[in-house]
Amino acid sequence: MTTETNFTHINEQGKANMVDVTEKNVTQRQAIAEGYIRMSELAFSKLKVNQHAKGDVLSIARIAGIQGAKRCSDLIPLCHPLMLSKVQIDFETLDTSRQVRIIALCKLAGQTGVEMEALTAVSVAALTLFDMCKAVDPLMEIDGIRVLKKQGGKSGDWQVADKKVGDNKVEQLC
Template sequence: MTDFTHINQRGEASMVDVSAKAVTTREARAEAYVRMSAETLQKILRGEHHKGDVFSVARIAGIQAAKQTSQLIPLCHPLMLSKVAVDFEALPESSQVRIESLCKLSGQTGVEMEALTAVSVAALTLFDMCKAVDPAMIIDGIRVLEKQGGKTGHWQADNGANE
């Protein structure tokens, strides 16, 4: 069995020391889905939702969340992100919105948690803005799609869509 990286010799939680790691360009992409009624999705797409442009608000929430990951997730390193993008894809045939994030930096540790936090908070914001008209929405399919950089190099998820 391998040793856990976030546990010290006494079995206590501990932040990993990354000071000896090389600075490399690191990038991660993640996705999440919000399932909703067809009517709710159409209101969003037609710009008829009573709370306005929910995608714009959710995009800003996701970007802000990525920048705050170390304050939300214990033992995550505070990172100087050089890029955060949050994009939305409406999937009317399945009454879903697919959210994808991209986080990037030059640093000593990966940005997977930042990418996951971005899509999670963007999805939560969509839910919050639409819950009055559609309280049965479901958030699911949150996962890392791809990571690049660092010692382990490039990794990509199997192409298992949530549609």
């Protein structure tokens, strides 16, 4: 029995299906995502002066975020493997809230977007920060993971409608 659906990731038999992008135009595409990890005062102060027992936690989290973006299609079942041309991970320490803001930029020239890669980069960087700092603070919180800005492709450019997109960290990435 076949049924016609409007779902993009389900075929006529109702089975999971990776979208065929063969006929889509190759365009320049990029996405910027962010996320936050909040930690105790002790964990945050150790992070800022690079004194966690596991070493330079921000450097390791940056590498992990880059690796996460590159492995996105291995983690998210119907994502296409992409030839990323740039992955950049930046961190901003927010003293008043004891948070680390993680910002990821992913770029390519291709037939499908890079939002999932940017989100995965942020997520893996945040999880790595958690892993590296959990001996000092096992109660850290990860939140606020979202796409801030997307450029290129059929659906065009868009960004969230709040002040964070215009901040210096994001503008430096563009």
